[in-house]
Amino acid sequence: MDAKVAQSLHWSTWRSSDNIVRRHGGSLHFSQRQSGSGWKNFQTIVSYDLGCRKGWNGQKSVVLKVSCSSQKTQASVLQSESALISVDEAALLKNKAEDVGSLLEGRCIYLVGMMGSGKTTVGRILSESLNYSFFDCDTLIEQTVGGITVAEIFKLYGESFFRNNETEVLQKVSSMQRLVVSTGGGAVVRPINWKYMHKGLSVWLDVPLEALARRIAEVGTDSRPLLSGESGDAYTQAFKRLTTLLEERGEAYANANARVSLEDMAVKYGCEDVCKLTPATIAVEALVQLENYLKKEGTRLK
Numbered sequence: 001m002d003a004k005v006a007q008s009l010h011w012s013t014w015r016s017s018d019n020i021v022r023r024h025g026g027s028l029h030f031s032q033r034q035s036g037s038g039w040k041n042f043q044t045i046v047s048y049d050l051g052c053r054k055g056w057n058g059q060k061s062v063v064l065k066v067s068c069s070s071q072k073t074q075a076s077v078l079q080s081e082s083a084l085i086s087v088d089e090a091a092l093l094k095n096k097a098e099d100v101g102s103l104l105e106g107r108c109i110y111l112v113g114m115m116g117s118g119k120t121t122v123g124r125i126l127s128e129s130l131n132y133s134f135f136d137c138d139t140l141i142e143q144t145v146g147g148i149t150v151a152e153i154f155k156l157y158g159e160s161f162f163r164n165n166e167t168e169v170l171q172k173v174s175s176m177q178r179l180v181v182s183t184g185g186g187a188v189v190r191p192i193n194w195k196y197m198h199k200g201l202s203v204w205l206d207v208p209l210e211a212l213a214r215r216i217a218e219v220g221t222d223s224r225p226l227l228s229g230e231s232g233d234a235y236t237q238a239f240k241r242l243t244t245l246l247e248e249r250g251e252a253y254a255n256a257n258a259r260v261s262l263e264d265m266a267v268k269y270g271c272e273d274v275c276k277l278t279p280a281t282i283a284v285e286a287l288v289q290l291e292n293y294l295k296k297e298g299t300r301l302k
């Protein structure tokens with residue numbers, strides 16, 4: 001945690017009790033958006049601990065301990081995504097995941113989309129809500145190749161070596177069940193990869209280029225080898241390269257079973273900037289779109 005930006009606010013009241021007979025506790029987590037396009041993990045956690053005490057006259061009274069802390073955590077600490085989800089979003093996710101879970105019959109979900117479209121961020125939330133495991137293809141490739149980064153793999157061995165490994169990883173993953181898989185941005189290009197991904201279900205996270213470029217510019221293009229080589233600042237470089245890549249790949253993404261369009265969502269939620277749509281809201285929309293697809297599939301098979 002960055003000590004400079006970390007804020008910490010603690011208050012707690014505790015009415016101690018000798019005769020606690022029953023206790024309930026838990027915590028509510030609220031996430032907040034920071035300025036800029038990136039989703040920063042700024043969270044407020046309200047913990048509560050409810051007890052019940054017997055008074056001198058045998059009457060029960062409630063004892064409540066509440067503590068509230070507010071802190072900024074590193075963006076990389078997304079493992080416990082549920083901590084970033086508001087109570088309303090968590091309820092929506094839970095309900096939708098229950099509806100869709102039974103229709104999935106354990107099939108894997110592949111998230112496809114351009115670099116920076118949120119496959120990892122949304123994928124983790126989806127996997128938690130469905131009680132699935134989460135796999136990130138780029139990470140699996142990095143592990144297979146011996147723990148070097150995607151950027152290093154491109155530099156040392158070239159793109160086709162990377163693509164061959166990507167196909168091998170997808171083949172292995174496709175024999176498994178109950179996974180949400182975040183695929184690499186270019187996995188859609190090879191038809192053989194679709195053969196593997198169509199063993200499960202796929203969702204395209206369709207994010208406007210301008211929002212993608214903003215997100216990528218915020219973290220820099222160093223880790224994304226296909227974005228280098230353009231002139232201009234990080235945003236301009238990313239925007240130019242992404243435009244070309246999307247022109248080449250647009251149709252390949254459309255092979256996915258379901259599409260989540262952030263532009264359509266922004267209209268639906270009356271939101272002027274797609275980057276204001278939270279990852280959890282996008283995860284709910286992914287479940288809704290999957291459900292629509294699965295219901296149609298069910299009707300077709302009858």
Ligand SMILES: Nc1ncnc2c1ncn2[C@@H]1O[C@H](COP(=O)(O)OP(=O)(O)OP(=O)(O)O)[C@@H](O)[C@H]1O
Nearest residue numbers: 037038039115116117118119120121215277278279
């Ligand atoms: N809904 C969102 N709103 C704003 N920023 C987001 C949102 N979802 C993800 N981001 C941010 O965008 C960046 C890219 O997200 P993420 O790594 O999930 O994308 P990705 O599709 O997995 O990218 P890649 O294919 O390059 O690995 C991250 O900095 C993340 O915090």
Ligand SMILES: O=C(O)C1=C[C@@H](O)[C@@H](O)[C@H](O)C1
Nearest residue numbers: 115138150184185186224225
């Ligand atoms: O869009 C792409 O082709 C890529 C996206 C990343 O996820 C990595 O898989 C790699 O940088 C290539």
